[in-house]
Amino acid sequence: RKEVEQDPGPFNVPEGATVAFNCTYSNSASQSFFWYRQDCRKEPKLLMSVYSSGNEDGRFTAQLNRASQYISLLIRDSKLSDSATYLCVAGSGTASKLTFGTGTRLQVML
Amino acid sequence: NAGVTQTPKFRILKIGQSMTLQCAQDMNHNYMYWYRQDPGMGLKLIYYSVGAGITDKGEVPNGYNVSRSTTEDFPLRLELAAPSQTSVYFCASSYSGVETQYFGPGTRLLVL
Numbered sequence: 001r002k003e004v005e006q007d008p009g010p011f012n013v014p015e016g017a018t019v020a021f022n023c024t025y026s027n028s029a030s031q032s033f034f035w036y037r038q039d040c041r042k043e044p045k046l047l048m049s050v051y052s053s054g055n056e057d058g059r060f061t062a063q064l065n066r067a068s069q070y071i072s073l074l075i076r077d078s079k080l081s082d083s084a085t086y087l088c089v090a091g092s093g094t095a096s097k098l099t100f101g102t103g104t105r106l107q108v109m110l
Numbered sequence: 111n112a113g114v115t116q117t118p119k120f121r122i123l124k125i126g127q128s129m130t131l132q133c134a135q136d137m138n139h140n141y142m143y144w145y146r147q148d149p150g151m152g153l154k155l156i157y158y159s160v161g162a163g164i165t166d167k168g169e170v171p172n173g174y175n176v177s178r179s180t181t182e183d184f185p186l187r188l189e190l191a192a193p194s195q196t197s198v199y200f201c202a203s204s205y206s207g208v209e210t211q212y213f214g215p216g217t218r219l220l221v222l
Contacts, residue, residue: 004152034210043200043213044153087152094160096141096204097168098211100152 003027006088006101014109017078021104023071023088030099032091033064035073037084038103044087047073078108112136114214116201122220123191131186131217133201141204142184143211144168144176146197153200159184191221 006023013019025033033050048055050062050071061074071088088101117132135142140161145153155168159178173195175187184203188195198218202211 002152008150043215045213046210049210096206096209096211097155097158098143098153100145100154102150102152 001026002101003099004088004090004101006086006104008102008104010105010107012107012109013078015078015080017108018074018076019078019106020075021073021086021088021106023073023101025069025071025088025090025099027090027092027099028069030069030090030092032096033071034089034091034098035060035062035071036087036089036100038087039084044100047086075106078106080108080110082106083108114201114203114212116199116214116217118217119215120218120220122222123188124222125191125193127191128187128189129191129219131188131199131201131219133184133186133214134182135184135201135203135212135214136182137203137205137212138181139203139205139212140181141206141211142178143202143204144174144184144186145200145202146170146195147200147216148197156186156199188219193221195219196221 035047036044037047038044063072085103143158144156157176159165201214204211
């Protein structure tokens with residue numbers, strides 16, 4: 001079983017749609033959680049950290065359920081520029097060793 | 111700000127050759143990491159360092175070596191290149207172990 005599992009997609013959605021990505025992690029010792037965004041042939045960049053209380057950054061909302069070991073990302077009012085691969089990430093240990101999911105590809109269409 | 115820089119951007123190696131992938135950061139970060147990303151796969155941690163003079167193995171260290179003589183630099187050495195090492199290599203850094211990791215632009219390596 002992969003340590004961090006995501007649906008690879010692709011999710012093809014029209015502009016303005018709301019889309020949700022889910023992710024599960026298997027290491028119960030994971031302490032930190034993130035969503036990274038990766039554009040084609042580029043490096044990953046932090047989209048947002050994920051907190052137990054849930055957190056929002058503009059059109060993006062992230063949720064964490066530690067009991068179910070489940071992380072989600074909601075994107076509202078999708079833009080063409082949101083097209084990318086979204087990586088679910090769990091961190092553990094004092095050096096914050098990150099474990100990456102394989103990513104969920106989003107394509108926003110006109 | 112330069113952030114995290116990596117050289118070269120792209121390299122073709124023959125089986126058995128060796129090379130060093132360079133990584134430097136100018137953010138005074140203590141923690142540095144090397145990952146590889148194969149097509150359709152998540153990033154895998156190769157080696158990491160929590161400070162100058164300290165390195166440790168990640169998930170996939172075989173075939174690689176690292177050193178950390180300064181805070182700024184964290185080179186990754188491939189001694190005997192194999193086709194299985196064809197991948198995109200990303201270097202990353204963070205100030206402390208619980209903060210965001212910042213990634214370099216990557217080095218694409220092809221071993222033939």
